[in-house]
Amino acid sequence: MREVRWERMFPDELEAAFAACPVAYLAYGLCEPHGPQNAVGLDALKAHAIACETARQHGGIVAPPDYWHIHELGGYAVWAHNSVGQVERAWMTAVPPWIHFKNICYQLRAVDHLGFQAAILLTGHYGPNWQDLKTLVELVQPHVGARLYALPDFEANEPGFAGDGSSGDHAGKVETSLLWAVEPDCVDVSRLPDRDAAGPHFAMGGNAHESARRVGEQMVADEVAWLGAKAGELLEAYDSGRPEARLRTYEQVESLWDDVVGPAFREFITMQPRSADENVPVDSVWHANWPIPSRR
């Protein structure tokens, strides 16, 4: 199988892959509760594996996956309080939005400065972070040469082979089946709780018992076809006449953050409470980082 993972490639392999198809894939997710039946890294394992299969079939290079992602504040804390509950350890690799999105700016600088003509940012972790990722990419696009597209992987999951039209869930039939297809060692259905046992089962989705590896394989194939077509569109849109648009220095990234992203950042959805009347009780393990800091 052709190697497409940046960190595992030799320089000559990277040069050949880049010459053939200058598309970068950046995959995001975090370790968080995904039911007793899934490895906690599901989101990034899924996004990275789908990106790798896309690159194998359609060309491109897959950047090292980013396992540090947004959680524990605002609506994410409310979700954790309800769906994970009072566990002693949730095994999360969480960072706040201002760390996550600034890191992405630096990742885009690396990609752009290398000369990639297109980059697809694929998040396997949901909640409102993907909407902010799209906003970030819109803000950054005028300042980089590479053509950018950001999405949650469920956007590419068309036509929604899960059978009920759903394209995304949390550790239910869709996500469990997808992980089963791409990383079979990371799904163990013998760990599923009894169907009528009271939850929450470490944030397991209600229809997880309906998961099936072959359903996952079909959904992976659908996502790969969608992403391959999107990469082709981005390459066609690339304008080789604007090489001056490249982000090169750390200083340029800091200015981009201060002048372009910063003024819009306070409006990012991950920086808002999910709704005004929701909170996390003081005695919850999810209370500490729930309030959105006002100084950001």
Ligand SMILES: [Zn+2]
């Ligand atoms: Zn997930």
